[in-house]
Amino acid sequence: MNAMTSTTLPLLRISTSDHLRLRMLVDIVIKSQPRLRATLEPLRAELERADVLPPELLPHTVVVMGSKVEVQDLESGEVDTYTLVYPEHADGAAGRLSILAPLGMGLIGFTEGDTFTWCTPGGPRQLLIRKVSPPAAA
Numbered sequence: 793m794n795a796m797t798s799t800t801l802p803l804l805r806i807s808t809s810d811h812l813r814l815r816m817l818v819d820i821v822i823k824s825q826p827r828l829r830a831t832l833e834p835l836r837a838e839l840e841r842a843d844v845l846p847p848e849l850l851p852h853t854v855v856v857m858g859s860k861v862e863v864q865d866l867e868s869g870e871v872d873t874y875t876l877v878y879p880e881h882a883d884g885a886a887g888r889l890s891i892l893a894p895l896g897m898g899l900i901g902f903t904e905g906d907t908f909t910w911c912t913p914g915g916p917r918q919l920l921i922r923k924v925s926p927p928a929a930a
Contacts, residue, residue: 804838804901805888807847810857813840814891814900817878821892835897853904857891858927861899866907866918876900 806814807901818836822829847856855861855875863872874889876899889896898910904924909916 802843803903805850805854805903806844806901807838807843807850807856808844809847810900811839811842813845813857813878817891832892835892835900838897838901851903853924855899855902855921855924856927857900860925861921862923863895863899864920864922866920871922874899875885 814835818832818839822832830907831843844893850856855876857878860873860875862871874887874895876891876896877888879890882888889899891897891900894912895910898908898919899921902908904920904921907918907920910919911917
């Protein structure tokens with residue numbers, strides 16, 4: 793998931809509800825589409841290492857499901873904004889990024905100000921989470 797170049801990964805925090813739902817989603821997808829096991833293994837690994845907290849104890853600057861996230865590529869300076877969603881709500885044109893997309897897996901649980909190296913088909917990219925807005929109230 794978060795292909796890091798250093799041995800120390802940033803703290804990853806996730807809500808109990810997101811943790812449960814994401815673990816179930818990964819299990820269901822792998823069971824129904826076994827060929828995706830390797831693709832989803834990074835998300836499973838991140839869920840295993842995460843500090844799982846009640847939603848009310850997570851700071852609003854932590855990327856959770858439904859967060860709007862502004863991400864900057866530190867090499868190019870390019871800034872993109874995404875809302876992290878479950879696969880059924882993904883829409884690239886509208887900026888809704890699936891948690892099952894590689895970058896979606898990479899963002900969950902990190903905090904505004906975190907930087908990490910993310911491996912892409914074009915090579916590694918150093919990314920900065922510039923701003924996190926909490927999910928809109930239902």
